[in-house]
Amino acid sequence: MSKKRFVFSVALAGLLLIAGCGSSSSSNGYGGNNNNTGCTVSTAVATTSVSASDANGHYVFTPSCIKISSGQTVIWTNTGTMPHTATSDSGAPVTFDSKNLSPGQTFSFTFTAPETIGYHCTYHVSFGMKGTVIVQ
Numbered sequence: 001m002s003k004k005r006f007v008f009s010v011a012l013a014g015l016l017l018i019a020g021c022g023s024s025s026s027s028n029g030y031g032g033n034n035n036n037t038g039c040t041v042s043t044a045v046a047t048t049s050v051s052a053s054d055a056n057g058h059y060v061f062t063p064s065c066i067k068i069s070s071g072q073t074v075i076w077t078n079t080g081t082m083p084h085t086a087t088s089d090s091g092a093p094v095t096f097d098s099k100n101l102s103p104g105q106t107f108s109f110t111f112t113a114p115e116t117i118g119y120h121c122t123y124h125v126s127f128g129m130k131g132t133v134i135v136q
């Protein structure tokens with residue numbers, strides 16, 4: 001169960017390929033993202049990097065739904081121009097909170113058990129800025 005870390009520039013190409021992972025804003029059981037069914041990444045581990053961005057008023061995590069293996073670390077990078085957070089949803093099986101991430105800052109969290117965790121940006125959750133981590 002090695003931790004893998006990729007620099008964002010390397011992961012970006014992969015992110016674009018799976019960006020269709022989530023665009024709806026309906027909620028799941030604990031108010032997290034939406035579209036676990038839209039998490040169509042076929043390989044168990046697509047990337048461990050997620051960007052938080054706000055270009056053109058679109059507040060998104062990319063990919064919005066990420067599948068990883070237990071023991072891996074997800075790194076969130078604020079690639080936008082405003083502050084964001086990556087904060088686990090109330091009731092989620094794992095609790096984490098990046099607190100304020102200024103543009104360019106990163107936050108990482110290691111997931112150690114197979115479960116599905118919804119999270120959001122506390123500033124922009126009302127704009128649908130939500131994500132899901134599926135730990136396999």
Ligand SMILES: [Cu+2]
Binds near residue numbers: 085122
């Ligand atoms: Cu935000």
